[in-house]
Amino acid sequence: MQLTMNSSEDFHRNEEGWQNSVIIIPALLSGSTLIVVAVILWKSIRRKRDKRKESKDNMRDIDGEWAVNAAGVYENSLDTPDPILEKKQLSGDWTVEHKVFICNGHFGPISHAVLCRSGVTEDRQYVVLKELSEHCSPGEVQDFIDSMKFYVQVCNHDNLVTMLWCQTERRPPSLIMKAMSYGNxxxxxxxxxxxxxxxxxxxxxxxxxxxxxxxxxxxxxxxxxxxxxxxxxxxxxxxxxxxxxxxxxxxxxxxxxxxxxxxxxxxxxxxxxxxxxxxxxxxxxxxxxxxxxxxxxxxxxxxxxxxxxxxxxxxxxxxxxxxxxxxxxxxxxxxxxxxxxxxxxxxxxxxxxxxxxxxxxxxxxxxxxxxxxxxxxxxxxxxxxxxxxxxxxxxxxx
CATH class of the missing domain: 1.10.510.10 (Transferase(Phosphotransferase) domain 1)
Structure with a gap:
């Protein structure tokens, strides 16, 4: 009878131990898994932060905002000739002079200017000059190029403003439009x-x-x-x-x-x-x-x-x-x-x-x-x- 009681008690102790093992071991495994995941996430966040810092180190702070160094952007985006814009490139014997700032547009400064041909004093043309800001992003450079193409391909009507010339081979890139006497x-x-x-x-x-x-x-x-x-x-x-x-x-x-x-x-x-x-x-x-x-x-x-x-x-x-x-x-x-x-x-x-x-x-x-x-x-x-x-x-x- 005593043997039976001891066996019963041993069984209950073993059962309790087994139950505790069932609870503790998964908990330990879950905890270690969470720690591993946390470490991986922390390393991932740190890598991204380091990349952002490295990226910012290659930028300049303009009025409290980070702006891409335009020289690198221009080199990557504008040095490949575009066949659509080639026929609209301002020839080298023309220069842009007497710029007078009007306002800041979506891509950069807009100015009144005069086109002058070298050696021909009477050959002058009043224009509006839209320039690409030196503090632009790569996406804005591409948008500016696409805007030039839009003027070439779409704006072929007397009552739509037209682009006379563009400059993508000189810095800053710009598009040149006919000046209207009375403005807007x-x-x-x-x-x-x-x-x-x-x-x-x-x-x-x-x-x-x-x-x-x-x-x-x-x-x-x-x-x-x-x-x-x-x-x-x-x-x-x-x-x-x-x-x-x-x-x-x-x-x-x-x-x-x-x-x-x-x-x-x-x-x-x-x-x-x-x-x-x-x-x-x-x-x-x-x-x-x-x-x-x-x-x-x-x-x-x-x-x-x-x-x-x-x-x-x-x-x-x-x-x-x-x-x-x-x-x-x-x-x-x-x-x-x-x-x-x-x-x-x-x-x-x-x-x-x-x-x-x-x-x-x-x-x-x-x-x-x-x-x-x-x-x-x-x-x-x-x-x-x-x-x-x-x-x-x-x-x-x-």
Missing amino acids: LLTFLRSSHEGVEAAEGRTPTITEKDVYSMASQVASGLEYLSGTHDLIHGYVAACNVLVHEDLTVQLCGLDLAAIQYRTGSIPRRRAAQVPIKWQSPERLKGADITEKSDVWSFGILLYEMVTVGSPPYPDLEPSQLISKLQKNYRMERPALCVQQLYEVMTNCWQWEAPLRPCFTDVVKQLQNATDRANGHTPLIAIDTLSWEEYLRVAGIPS
Whole structure:
């Protein structure tokens, strides 16, 4: 009997030991596994950190941001001749002189300049120079090259800004465009608000007939862009129209179209950078941009022109716009806008995109009305806003 009891106790002790082993051994194995994984992760993170440090050591600190050394970037990306750009290379007997800085563009500084031919003093050409910043990334270098190709392959229309020449064999790389006498249309229009004299010592003015003529030129450029190349402009506005002294115009600001040409789509982040008051309702709601989105924006451009550069929706904050449009709110007909032109605007502002006209129809409507338009009475600015006040009301970051 005693033997039986001892055997039972031994069995229970052995069972308890076995159970403890079952618990402890896996725990030890799991713990050691976690330690090994942690060590591997730590080494991986350290390697990545060391690589980032090594990469940064090869960069220069520009205004608190790390920028790739441009010399190396240029060498890697621009030294191989591109057959598309070769025929547009500025020949060696031309030099760029008298650069006057205008602003910083997406890729780098933009300047007015003069092209001069060696030994020929009278052979001079006024141009706009777009240069690639020396603090660019490798991706930006490639984007700049692709932008040049876009101008060569797509911008072959009288009402689209064209690239005259490019420089990829000299530093810094640049593209050279024809200078338009009056600059962009917004500046041209706003100059009459502040009494600023334009070129040749006169204050620029436009008539109703000029509005029809310039608008039909812009619409023609947009018709070509969408019809021939299936591309969207994405930011149709007075600031993206260039004006020559004879009031011929060319559409510029083609960055989004160039991205779409290269990649097949427009990133929503880039599309959202366009000021809200120029965006169509579907864009404000996050939908894709289409030709009809550009048509809506073209209606806003017509408003800018006939009001001689007044900001759209002057009584609304940008944050109020989408809710007001959903309630069928549209801008009223400006005082100096004839009913026929206002109808073109409101057709562009149809809530349902398919109901808006295409640019082919818009061109026909504007051209048919041009001959009957008033070509004698100058249009008068309807606001007295300063430039800073204009930017605030328009919702454009200063």
